[in-house]
Amino acid sequence: MKEYTVALAGNPNTGKSTLFNTLTGLKQHTGNWAGKTVTLAAGYYRYEDVQFKMVDLPGTYSLFSNSDDEEVARDYIVFEKPDVTLLVLDATSLERSLNLALQVLEMTDQVLICLNLMDEAKKKGLKINAGQLSKKLGVPVIPISARNNEGLEVLSDTLLKLCSGKMKTTPYKMRYSEELEAKILKLETELADILGHEFPARWLAIRFLDGDEKLIAALKNKLDSKGKGGEAHGSTTTFGRSSGRHSC
Incomplete structure (x- = not known):
């Protein structure tokens, strides 16, 4: 069975771990990053005829070198080179989340953004044009609610297309x-x-x-x-x- 590795990145409290747990269920294990006390969780889930290895990176607000969490998340994306980095953004606080998104887009072209907590955004009367945001950032943007299992089929389908090379990206780069x-x-x-x-x-x-x-x-x-x-x-x-x- 074909297997792809996906890194889950995002700010703390964006529902990243909820998405990880929803997708992988009990098929998880944890371990420390070499030389660090930072714990990484990895899990597996299947979609169609492939298996995804999901690696839940530490929640961070940036990917500089200000903490062990930031270093581990950064090093995994750059040096381990996952097939796709799945970036989880908080739909209720999009402006704050975009700072991390722009950093990840500098590091890799293989990025998929999911706007989580869309149910909370709707309650607050927030409207987000995911299609327009996708055009601006040059990568797919999928609205979801991980805890309500909403949008996960579209997310998985897009993830498969990116991993298999059937979908290309043109990430926005800061000038x-x-x-x-x-x-x-x-x-x-x-x-x-x-x-x-x-x-x-x-x-x-x-x-x-x-x-x-x-x-x-x-x-x-x-x-x-x-x-x-x-x-x-x-x-x-x-x-x-x-x-x-x-x-x-």
Whole structure:
């Protein structure tokens, strides 16, 4: 049976774990991320002729390096490269949730957004045009209510199409000032020369320029574990036996 891996990401209290429990039922297990006290839950569910392995990432408001939860969620999406990242947003507080969404869209093209708590949004008189939001973000957006089992059939069908490659995305990417974009492009090119297409070079360039030392160390460790430590000579980017520091 074909199996796909799906990472569940989202802010705390968006109903992410409710969706996880609804889909996987009792077919779950938990374990700690290597070197961290953060616990990840994984579970399985079947749809049509495939099996989905669902990994419930820690709830976070961002994917920087401010906490172990953020690091684990970030590292899983970037380094483990799930087939799809299923991003759960709170339909009653969409503006706050979109901050995380924009970060995830920088990290991977394989994103499916579900607007959870649509039942609560309706009670509050909120109307959300999921189709228009999908056009703006460049990825599918599915309204659901996990606790009421509403929209889950459409969600599963869309998930299967994304995982199998039958549906393509064109994620929205943040654009910055002309000066900053020039720096991003320069560093992105250098990173692409080192890493190829294995990791999201533009996103890494943005984080490196922001001085994310923990991400730099995590990437260096990942490369060292694969025997790919190296360096871009005469550039701002150095791996291998360097100190890991980058000046931008």
